[in-house]
Amino acid sequence: MTSIGIITINAKYIHSSLSLRYLRNAARAAGHTDVWIQEFALGQPIWKISAEILKKKPKVLGIGVYIWNRAQSFELIERIKKQAPGIEIVIGGPEVSFDTPLAEENPLYTLISGEGEKKWVEVLDHIQQQKQPSPETVKKWASYGEDLPSLEIPYLEEDLPELKNRIVYLETSRGCPYLCSFCLSALDRTVRYFNDDQTEQQIEFLLSGGVNQIKFVDRTFNLKPQRMKELIARLSRFQGASFHFEVVGDILTTDLTDFLKTVPDGMFQFEIGIQTTTEEVQTTIQRKQDNEKLFTNLRRLIEMGTVHLHCDLIFGLPGETLTEILQSFEKIAKLKPHELQLGFLKFLPGAPVRKEIEKHEYQYQSLPPYEFISHKNLSALETLYLKNFAEIFELFYNSKRFTFSLNHLTETLSMVEIINSLLFHMESRNQLMTPHSLENQYKIFYETFDIGKDILSFDLLRLDYLFAQRVFRLPEFLKQWDPALKDEKFKTWPGDRQTPLIPFSHEIVYSENDLQMLPSPYPTHYAITHSKKGDGYIQKPEIIKYAP
Numbered sequence: 001m002t003s004i005g006i007i008t009i010n011a012k013y014i015h016s017s018l019s020l021r022y023l024r025n026a027a028r029a030a031g032h033t034d035v036w037i038q039e040f041a042l043g044q045p046i047w048k049i050s051a052e053i054l055k056k057k058p059k060v061l062g063i064g065v066y067i068w069n070r071a072q073s074f075e076l077i078e079r080i081k082k083q084a085p086g087i088e089i090v091i092g093g094p095e096v097s098f099d100t101p102l103a104e105e106n107p108l109y110t111l112i113s114g115e116g117e118k119k120w121v122e123v124l125d126h127i128q129q130q131k132q133p134s135p136e137t138v139k140k141w142a143s144y145g146e147d148l149p150s151l152e153i154p155y156l157e158e159d160l161p162e163l164k165n166r167i168v169y170l171e172t173s174r175g176c177p178y179l180c181s182f183c184l185s186a187l188d189r190t191v192r193y194f195n196d197d198q199t200e201q202q203i204e205f206l207l208s209g210g211v212n213q214i215k216f217v218d219r220t221f222n223l224k225p226q227r228m229k230e231l232i233a234r235l236s237r238f239q240g241a242s243f244h245f246e247v248v249g250d251i252l253t254t255d256l257t258d259f260l261k262t263v264p265d266g267m268f269q270f271e272i273g274i275q276t277t278t279e280e281v282q283t284t285i286q287r288k289q290d291n292e293k294l295f296t297n298l299r300r301l302i303e304m305g306t307v308h309l310h311c312d313l314i315f316g317l318p319g320e321t322l323t324e325i326l327q328s329f330e331k332i333a334k335l336k337p338h339e340l341q342l343g344f345l346k347f348l349p350g351a352p353v354r355k356e357i358e359k360h361e362y363q364y365q366s367l368p369p370y371e372f373i374s375h376k377n378l379s380a381l382e383t384l385y386l387k388n389f390a391e392i393f394e395l396f397y398n399s400k401r402f403t404f405s406l407n408h409l410t411e412t413l414s415m416v417e418i419i420n421s422l423l424f425h426m427e428s429r430n431q432l433m434t435p436h437s438l439e440n441q442y443k444i445f446y447e448t449f450d451i452g453k454d455i456l457s458f459d460l461l462r463l464d465y466l467f468a469q470r471v472f473r474l475p476e477f478l479k480q481w482d483p484a485l486k487d488e489k490f491k492t493w494p495g496d497r498q499t500p501l502i503p504f505s506h507e508i509v510y511s512e513n514d515l516q517m518l519p520s521p522y523p524t525h526y527a528i529t530h531s532k533k534g535d536g537y538i539q540k541p542e543i544i545k546y547a548p
Contacts, residue, residue, distance in 0.1 A: 006024055008040070009073060010041050011068045017064060020039065021154035022117050026152075054084055063089065073091070088127050096113070097349070098144065110138075113143055114143070115145075122137075169217050172193065173192060178248075200234065207241055212240055216243065216246070218246060220246065221246055229255070229256050233259075242269065242536040249298055250293040260306055260307055261306060264306070266539075273312040274311050275313060277291055277332070281320045298337070309338050315345065315386050318359075318362075320377065325378075326416050329342070336410075344387070347370040360377070363375070397415075401442075401469070404463055405445065442477075443475070452477075458505075459505055462504070466502065495529065508543055526546065
């Protein structure tokens with residue numbers, strides 16, 4: 001066998017594929033020497049991807065298929081088989097792990113389901129020996145969760161040049177003890193751990209090799225709190241790097257959260273899936289979640305401010321009404337996490353929630369991403385409203401461009417009322433289909449809430465504009481609160497001769513996550529400066545008072 005290729009199409013160039021490295025290493029460990037991997041990205045023409053692959057003349061080609069690249073992957077398979085019929089194609093990945101194997105006499109590909117390392121080697125051995133697999137063997141290869149492989153570290157020296165300036169994914173365990181019906185991890189009930197020493201060596205190898213962003217893909221990283229605490233303590237010494245963990249919020253221990261007060265600001269991001277706070281719906285989807293403990297832990301993390309908190313909600317869960325969805329949203333939004341992702345239920349192939357389709361009268365897309373459209377308690381029109389609601393929330397909250405202004409508005413309005421006001425404003429002006437420049441986003445916010453009528457709101461929006469991004473000018477509508485005043489040509493801060501000195505009608509007192517705006521009888525000038533280096537997950541520019 002001369003050449004074995006393993007490829008996938010990533011959603012973005014900045015992403016990297018963990019699975020390709022596992023399969024490459026498994027093949028080499030089994031004695032196959034000419035094994036290579038290559039990653040492509042959505043947007044690259046399929047004919048170019050095919051041409052690049054065919055230049056390497058593979059005898060066998062493995063393709064990782066995911067929800068974001070399914071259509072492109074099968075287009076690629078068709079093209080390759082028509083250009084080079086002799087290539088043996090093997091496919092795997094979550095998007096095909098539950099497909100029915102082809103029953104044709106000469107199928108286009110061999111299907112591997114579930115964890116692929118061991119099965120992949122078996123397929124290669126059959127091809128090398130020109131041995132026809134039995135129907136039982138084909139069925140085993142295509143059966144999810146059978147013949148689980150041993151766990152070995154994925155990254156080698158040859159990977160480092162391709163990983164710099166990209167997000168690198170790493171796992172220290174596989175499986176999840178929870179049974180949430182919307183998730184494929186519900187099928188993997190046993191948690192298996194990688195060797196801790198090997199994991200630590202792999203992390204240090206990546207960081208010393210120039211990687212600066214690692215996302216751990218363990219489904220529940222804090223199952224062993226002491227193990228997580230020890231790892232975070234070791235990671236904390238790698239200044240300039242950032243790390244992402246998926247954790248279960250209601251099982252975070254007091255010891256671990258106390259420890260997190262000491263970690264560098266913004267180095268760590270926790271993704272906490274909440275999905276819903278409606279207890280009846282939690283029961284329906286088999287999600288064990290102590291809401292009281294969850295909220296206590298979320299408040300502690302947010303008050304500490306050292307860890308970037310990314311929360312998730314899922315809209316469209318079985319039985320949940322629009323009123324209940326918005327109640328869940330408001331409960332989480334009141335806590336003010338750094339990000340709150342509003343996702344929509346997807347009927348992933350193999351996910352247990354598919355059993356609820358008939359009972360709850362679901363309508364959903366038959367093709368990826370298999371997103372729900374309606375169910376008996378949530379109409380298609382209500383779903384459309386939620387889609388627009390989520391888009392507006394993403395633009396004005398998750399962008400972190402309006403943090404101070406939103407905090408001020410929530411003193412008198414709920415977050416639902418705020419997002420609905422923005423939605424109504426944009427919808428009434430046919431702005432929902434239009435891309436919006438940075439300046440126009442602030443103009444929409446300015447107009448929606450009549451910012452020009454209140455000097456405090458005006459100063460807060462100006463501060464947001466300067467704080468959220470490195471800019472050297474204010475839009476015209478944010479230069480002067482009183483349009484009768486003559487426009488001032490702002491001077492620059494002597495520290496860099498670029499950052500403008502902006503006069504505010506308030507004294508600004510900012511420390512940690514606390515902002516105070518104290519009315520001032522005369523204009524006070526400030527420079528808002530941004531670090532040129534990366535600030536991890538939490539951006540904290542400096543607000544400098546200037547008195548010449």
